[in-house]
Amino acid sequence: MQMTGQKLMSDEKRQAALDYHAKPIPGKLSVELTKPTETSKHLALAYSPGVAEPCREIAKDVENAYLYTGKGNLVAVVSDGSAILGLGNLGPLSSKPVMEGKGVLFKRFAGINSVDIEVDAESPQAFIDTVARIADTWGGINLEDIKAPECFEIEQALIEQCNIPVFHDDQHGTAIVTAAGLLNALDIAGKRLEDARIVCLGAGAAAIACMKLLVSCGARAENIFMLDRKGVVHSERDDLNQYKAMFATETSRRTLDDAIEGADVFVGLSGPNLLKPEQLQRMAANPVVFACSNPDPEIHPDVANETRDDVIMATGRSDYPNQVNNVLGFPFIFRGALDVRATRINEEMKVAAVHALKDLAREPVTREVLDGYGIESLEFGRGYIIPTPLDSRLLDRVSSAVAQAAVDTGVARKPYPAHYPLTSIKDVYGTP
Ligand SMILES: NC(=O)C1=CN([C@@H]2O[C@H](COP(=O)(O)OP(=O)(O)OC[C@H]3O[C@@H](n4cnc5c(N)ncnc54)[C@H](OP(=O)(O)O)[C@@H]3O)[C@@H](O)[C@H]2O)C=CC1
Ligand SMILES: CC(=O)C(=O)O
Ligand SMILES: [Mg+2]
Incomplete structure (x- = not known):
């Protein structure tokens, strides 16, 4: 793979990165509508009075939140900014570009909606309490860039308190x-x-x-x-x-x-x-x-x-060969976990993901990957030990392995998805 760059971040690249984040509008994510809103009839369904009906249904049975809201395909990306990449403890707000970035990767590679939440917490317990109080809103919680050893206590407590998957991505x-x-x-x-x-x-x-x-x-x-x-x-x-x-x-x-x-x-x-x-x-x-x-x-x-x-x-970088980075994991692990409504992400699901990733690297590289990196060939060997994030087969291979492992180990609340295999993120809701 031919990728260049003697100096890791030239002034030119630094400015390009800042411009990318600032222009044409600040940030990397936006919210989109999934329902028509053109007429007063639409508004009467989307808002008052229609919106009261799904509220009543959820009050009767909380599982109906998966039917009438975006919960089932929504992950919170939560950080306290205490270990932002290798930059250290720069505080919650400084972590926002990374957390938005994780949201970009969730959406781009696995069709998962996410919201980043930067928590200014004075202690691990304050962080745990904050997240636990808003946990029901999400299909899953991705903890990010929280330093050790606090991250271990935080993740364990939230796993125990929540019945949705809680996963510290950096671990x-x-x-x-x-x-x-x-x-x-x-x-x-x-x-x-x-x-x-x-x-x-x-x-x-x-x-x-x-x-x-x-x-x-x-x-x-x-x-x-x-x-x-x-x-x-x-x-x-x-x-x-x-x-x-x-x-x-x-x-x-x-x-x-x-x-x-x-x-x-x-x-x-x-x-x-x-x-x-x-x-x-x-x-x-x-x-x-x-x-x-x-x-x-x-x-x-x-x-x-x-x-x-x-x-x-x-x-861990995208501009050199062999990118060993959690981008190859978290989007697809959550995809599989959400699709079987897993209550947690257990060891068997993690090991299934390891093998799916390992095995995919041994298959011929597709044209989309070669084009994405501007190269003519790439083969399993010293310069290619792990799939690249641009390999769209990751969506199916990793998600299905994780979903199957969740079903097999009894943490899935739904059967193996009838709409799998996933050929693209357009398939994620299982509807035409
Ligand atoms: N490629 C990828 O996918 C990922 C990469 N990372 C990278 O891993 C690094 C650590 O992240 P994370 O584990 O979340 O952070 P933590 O803050 O939890 O851990 C940092 C660890 O690095 C050690 N450390 C820092 N400086 C030195 C040094 N000079 N010599 C020896 N050890 C040192 C610290 O030692 P001590 O305990 O003594 O303080 C600590 O154990 C970051 O650079 C991050 O970008 C993280 C996640 C994913
Ligand atoms: C990749 C990542 O999550 C990190 O460096 O913290
Ligand atoms: Mg991280």
């Missing part, structure tokens, strides 16, 4: 896509996840969830070195929260320099430019480097490729 969306990409990358490198020595830089929301899912896919916990700002997460540290402590290893290694020696895999979920070329040099043959921090990866892909010609390199 599970990222973990699903990372696992799919890593299984393929290791296969290409001629290695097995069970044997791979993994260094994970970062011990927050994304890192903890990624390593947990990798372990449930076959990685050995004793083969994982996790690092936070203080270095290797090891068993002699007494400053670890309960989530980091799950990955504390008995080791004398203390720094990234120590941990990286001979590693097969580097997963970066931390911050920019933290993996040095000299450290990449010391990894094992055919090293897999997922530098997933956004917008600036732990190592620039051009630097990584100049450092070693055997590196299998991925970032």
Whole structure:
């Protein structure tokens, strides 16, 4: 895949990004009408007096909200702005462009309507209470860019309090896509996840969830070195929260320099430019480097490729090959979950999504993807380990796998959708 860009964000690209958000109207999302509103008869149906009838029906049975309102295809994207991409805690309002962006991706790739909600909460409990009080309005809740360790408590409490899917995208969306990409990358490198020595830089929301899912896919916990700002997460540290402590290893290694020696895999979920070329040099043959921090990866892909010609390199960005980013997960995971009215998104649904993503990368790439990236060919291999977001087959493959897993594990409140397979987002309501 030919994608360019030595400097990650030139002044020109920076201005283009600002203009994109500002013009011709501010923001990236708008609300559209689904019913006619031209005449007084229409208004009498849409508003008073007609609107009273669905209100009465919902009062009789709350399930009727799915019949008479947009609830069933509506997801709240909720953040407190405490871990905006890799930019850190910039506060709720600064997170709004990212949350609108998630809404763009929900709509563009899975036909899901969403509203972004930026919560100014003084504590995790205040955040939980705020979201719990408005939960019934939505078909699902996508938590986004909430820092660790608070994100774990918040997600768990909301899962317990809500009977709709609550999903912290930075944890599970990222973990699903990372696992799919890593299984393929290791296969290409001629290695097995069970044997791979993994260094994970970062011990927050994304890192903890990624390593947990990798372990449930076959990685050995004793083969994982996790690092936070203080270095290797090891068993002699007494400053670890309960989530980091799950990955504390008995080791004398203390720094990234120590941990990286001979590693097969580097997963970066931390911050920019933290993996040095000299450290990449010391990894094992055919090293897999997922530098997933956004917008600036732990190592620039051009630097990584100049450092070693055997590196299998991925970032979280759209402008370099191998985009390991939760955009490949959350739209389709929610699509499948909403369509069977799942009460939660369980481990089986996540693993089903991993395999659907992994397997799709091994199929021939379609013309729409080649055209979307302005390239002539793309084949499963070092430069293509994971489907691209522009692959419209994701809608069917991932959503159907997730829906089936929900039905099979008893968390679906509706049967497997009769209107599947989905060939495009025009099919999402199952009506002609
Ligand atoms: N590609 C993708 O799809 C995704 C990428 N990400 C990226 O992952 C990163 C982390 O996000 P998230 O988990 O939500 O945030 P969190 O705030 O929950 O976690 C950040 C983690 O990074 C660690 N960290 C930060 N700086 C350093 C450093 N200099 N050295 C070592 N560790 C460091 C922190 O260490 P400590 O615990 O000591 O504070 C913390 O453990 C972001 O850059 C984000 O863009 C996240 C989600 C999806
Ligand atoms: C991609 C994403 O969700 C993040 O970087 O936070
Ligand atoms: Mg995020």
